[in-house]
Amino acid sequence: MMSLKKLDPVLYFNNNTLEKQIEALKKKSRTEEIEKQIKLMESGIYGEQKVLYELMNSHIGMYILHDLNLKFKNLEAQIDFLVMTKKSVFVIECKNMYGNITIDRNGSFIREIDFMGKKNKTGIYNPLTQCERHIELLKSITFEKYSTLKKLLFGNKIDDLFIPIVVLANDKTILNDYYAPNEIKKKVIRADFLIQYIKKVDSGKESKYSEKYMKNYCETILNEYQVETKPIELPDLEKNLKNDLELKEKLRKYRLEKSREESVKPFIVFNDKTLEDLIKKKPKTKEKLFSIEGLGQYKIEKYGEDLLKILNY
Numbered sequence: 615m616m617s618l619k620k621l622d623p624v625l626y627f628n629n630n631t632l633e634k635q636i637e638a639l640k641k642k643s644r645t646e647e648i649e650k651q652i653k654l655m656e657s658g659i660y661g662e663q664k665v666l667y668e669l670m671n672s673h674i675g676m677y678i679l680h681d682l683n684l685k686f687k688n689l690e691a692q693i694d695f696l697v698m699t700k701k702s703v704f705v706i707e708c709k710n711m712y713g714n715i716t717i718d719r720n721g722s723f724i725r726e727i728d729f730m731g732k733k734n735k736t737g738i739y740n741p742l743t744q745c746e747r748h749i750e751l752l753k754s755i756t757f758e759k760y761s762t763l764k765k766l767l768f769g770n771k772i773d774d775l776f777i778p779i780v781v782l783a784n785d786k787t788i789l790n791d792y793y794a795p796n797e798i799k800k801k802v803i804r805a806d807f808l809i810q811y812i813k814k815v816d817s818g819k820e821s822k823y824s825e826k827y828m829k830n831y832c833e834t835i836l837n838e839y840q841v842e843t844k845p846i847e848l849p850d851l852e853k854n855l856k857n858d859l860e861l862k863e864k865l866r867k868y869r870l871e872k873s874r875e876e877s878v879k880p881f882i883v884f885n886d887k888t889l890e891d892l893i894k895k896k897p898k899t900k901e902k903l904f905s906i907e908g909l910g911q912y913k914i915e916k917y918g919e920d921l922l923k924i925l926n927y
Contacts, residue, residue: 621675621676621700621825622673622675623669623670623671623672623673623674623675623676623678624676624677624678625666625670625678625680626677626678626679626829626832627678627679627680627681627682627832627836627840628680628681629680629681629682629683629843630680630681631681631683631692631843632655632656632658632659632662632681633659634843635655636652636655636656636659639651639652639655640652657710657712658708658710660710660783661708661709661710661783661784661805662680662681662694662695662708662710662783664710664783664805665694665695665706665708665781665783665805665808666678666680666695668805668806668808668809669695669697669808669809672809672812674699674809674812674813674816675699675700675825676697676698676699677697677698677828677829677831677832678695678696678697679693679695679696679697679698679832679835679836680694680695681693681694682696682835682840683840683841683842683843684751684752684755684835684839684840684841685839685841686751686754686755686758686839687754689750689751689754690751691747691748691751691752692748692843693705693707693748694706694707694708695708696752696835697812698823698828698831698832699812699816699823700821700822700823700824700825700828701815701816701819701820701821701822701823702777702812702815702816702819703752703775703776703777704776704777704778704779704812704815705745705748705749705752705776705777705778705779706745706779706780706781706808707741707742707744707745707748707778707779707780707781708781708783709741709780709781709782709783710782710783710784711725711738711782711784711787712727712784712787713725713726713727713728713787714726714727714787714788714789714790715782715787715788715789715790715802716790716791717789717790717791717793717794717798717799717802718793718794719793719794719795721740721794721795721798722737722740723737723738723739723740723741724736724737724738725737725738741780741802742778742780742798742801742802745778745779745780745801746778748778749776749778752776753775753776755835755839756775759834759838777815778801779801779802779803779808779811780801780802780803781803781804781805781808782802782803782804782805783805785805785806787804789802789803789804858893861893861924861925862889862893864924864927865889865892865893865921865924866880866889868920868921868924869883869884869889872917883917884908884909884913884917885908887907887908888906888907888908888909891906891907891908892906892921892925896925896926897922897925898922898925898926899922900914900918900919900922903918903921903922
């Protein structure tokens with residue numbers, strides 16, 4: 615391959631899926647649930663813009679594809695960033711998560727949130743798994759599209775062609791990876807270390823790709839495998855919200871009737887927290903009712919059958 619001349623970072627594609635979905639949501643009636651979705655999407659946009667800023671100000675010759683939605687045969691992938699330098703191809707998964715992240719010795723991801731002086735820990739889906747699934751799709755495309763050139767371009771190193779990175783974009787997030795396996799530790803970084811990481815990976819490598827090849831590769835990905843992003847299913851969301859409101863009224867009516875029968879206050883039958891938990895979890899069996907806040911053996915035996923009939927009507 616010809617070596618690259620001086621090349622500044624090129625934002626070759628920017629799909630802006632989250633921005634489009636937010637615009638669609640804002641045109642609908644602004645319910646509490648929709649407002650939550652908008653805030654989550656805005657948080658995602660902030661994280662991706664932070665990563666994009668780092669890439670565009672890296673002074674490294676690269677082509678950047680942001681927010682890809684690819685489909686190949688039965689495989690699909692929503693890729694935050696595909697970044698191609700003259701030496702490497704990086705597949706970046708951006709996470710703008712609230713709280714601190716610990717990766718344990720088994721490679722599991724745990725998020726810790728400090729709320730009202732109490733630390734709450736929850737396991738989260740491994741973002742590297744998602745990133746590596748994206749790479750499988752890209753490898754499949756490469757095998758099919760470039761099979762005749764594979765030996766010339768990649769030799770036997772197709773498995774090493776794409777480099778996965780998970781970037782934590784929240785400045786306040788502390789990453790604790792002391793006990794993490796090395797193979798995972800080196801793939802999860804904070805946004806302010808991204809450019810340093812790319813330079814380190816590329817250092818000592820010979821140039822593989824000319825600017826012409828980089829451009830052709832990006833055009834092939836976009837023209838042959840990029841598909842239109844599926845719009846957020848707003849009608850279903852609104853239907854669910856309507857159903858939840860109807861369910862809340864049924865549960866309130868049942869609670870009031872029982873309180874009158876038993877000559878007690880409605881909250882004695884079950885309080886509002888229990889009511890909201892019933893709507894959120896919608897248990898389908900008596901056993902599942904035990905997971906509802908405020909319901910114990912006595913109340914489940916007393917009201918359980920009635921509640922299940924209301925919930926599963």
